[in-house]
Amino acid sequence: MFINNPFAEIATMVSPTAMKFYVVLMILFVIGGTVLDMLHKQSAKYFFANSKKAQANAKVKIGGGKKAGLAVKTVASEVLTSSEFCNKRRRLSHLMTMYGFIFFVVTSAILIFGYTNGESSPILVNLLWHLGALSLCVGGYWFWFAIRVDLVSDGAKWNQFNGRGDIFILGLLAMATFALLWSIFQSISTGAFSMLLFGLFILSATVLFGTVYWSKFAHMFFKPAAAFQKKVAMADGSREGLPGDFDLTDPQVQAKFPDIPEYMGTNPPNMGLGIKREPPTHY
Numbered sequence: 001m002f003i004n005n006p007f008a009e010i011a012t013m014v015s016p017t018a019m020k021f022y023v024v025l026m027i028l029f030v031i032g033g034t035v036l037d038m039l040h041k042q043s044a045k046y047f048f049a050n051s052k053k054a055q056a057n058a059k060v061k062i063g064g065g066k067k068a069g070l071a072v073k074t075v076a077s078e079v080l081t082s083s084e085f086c087n088k089r090r091r092l093s094h095l096m097t098m099y100g101f102i103f104f105v106v107t108s109a110i111l112i113f114g115y116t117n118g119e120s121s122p123i124l125v126n127l128l129w130h131l132g133a134l135s136l137c138v139g140g141y142w143f144w145f146a147i148r149v150d151l152v153s154d155g156a157k158w159n160q161f162n163g164r165g166d167i168f169i170l171g172l173l174a175m176a177t178f179a180l181l182w183s184i185f186q187s188i189s190t191g192a193f194s195m196l197l198f199g200l201f202i203l204s205a206t207v208l209f210g211t212v213y214w215s216k217f218a219h220m221f222f223k224p225a226a227a228f229q230k231k232v233a234m235a236d237g238s239r240e241g242l243p244g245d246f247d248l249t250d251p252q253v254q255a256k257f258p259d260i261p262e263y264m265g266t267n268p269p270n271m272g273l274g275i276k277r278e279p280p281t282h283y
């Protein structure tokens with residue numbers, strides 16, 4: 001268990017060509033859904049307009065080298081370590097879901113394209129397929145039952161389904177859960193029950209990859225671009241139109257805003273970000 005190649009076992013009943021065709025179809029669904037999503041939300045248009053606006057408001061000119069450095073920082077921080085999440089539990093759950101998904105998808109493609117015609121697949125690849133699905137399940141169920149904002153801050157019940165907003169997480173969970181159950185039951189017996197689990201795995205994968213246009217799937221492509229743009233806006237001083245970070249005890253700042261002592265005293269405390277003062281649980 002966990003070191004078998006489930007696709008090689010089912011290749012006696014489902015043609016390897018059909019499996020390969022299915023993978024290509026899912027890739028096309030993701031590309032098509034993402035492009036349609038971009039056209040519908042006009043996100044690319046907004047992104048470039050916003051970037052132009054930032055350039056016009058820039059206080060410092062940023063060169064290509066500095067931009068490349070910011071891109072590397074974005075990949076190393078926001079993309080690879082999910083650093084946008086301040087909440088540690090959410091960050092860990094996102095890392096488990098994200099890496100689980102990547103390992104599961106990449107190893108599925110390797111196993112289907114390389115090892116469904118009788119060749120024996122490397123045990124490490126088989127193991128990573130199972131561990132990827134398991135990591136996706138642990139991170140995803142943790143998020144669904146204990147972390148997501150609807151539950152923690154809005155008082156929603158775990159079984160409350162929020163329409164389109166939840167298709168992504170539920171699609172991920174269904175796909176990984178049925179994949180694992182199918183592989184486990186198939187290694188015990190290749191009967192009708194394991195075929196049913198295989199059918200449910202394919203059905204949930206089709207829902208996940210076929211609903212990109214409506215779900216949050218495409219965030220994995222948009223979020224890195226947005227995080228990079230945000231870094232550029234901070235570095236060039238345009239700050240997305242937000243005011244600067246002022247030190248209220250600085251005499252120069254007090255001279256610029258002479259009413260500060262009137263409202264906050266001569267030694268104004270730094271009260272930090274209001275949003276971080278207490279968790280939102282007042283439902």
Ligand code: HEM
Nearest residue numbers: 078079084097098101102165166169216219220223224227
């Ligand atoms: C490879 C795959 C990825 C997977 C499987 C994944 C999975 C998820 C899931 C399940 C959620 C919760 C969605 C929900 O509220 O239902 C989420 C949210 C989020 N992800 Fe990812 N993610 C991936 C890649 C990325 C990348 C590359 C970034 C950033 C660079 C990112 C940044 C975020 C952020 C900031 C949120 C919170 C957004 C929100 O709540 O609206 N994710 N992700």
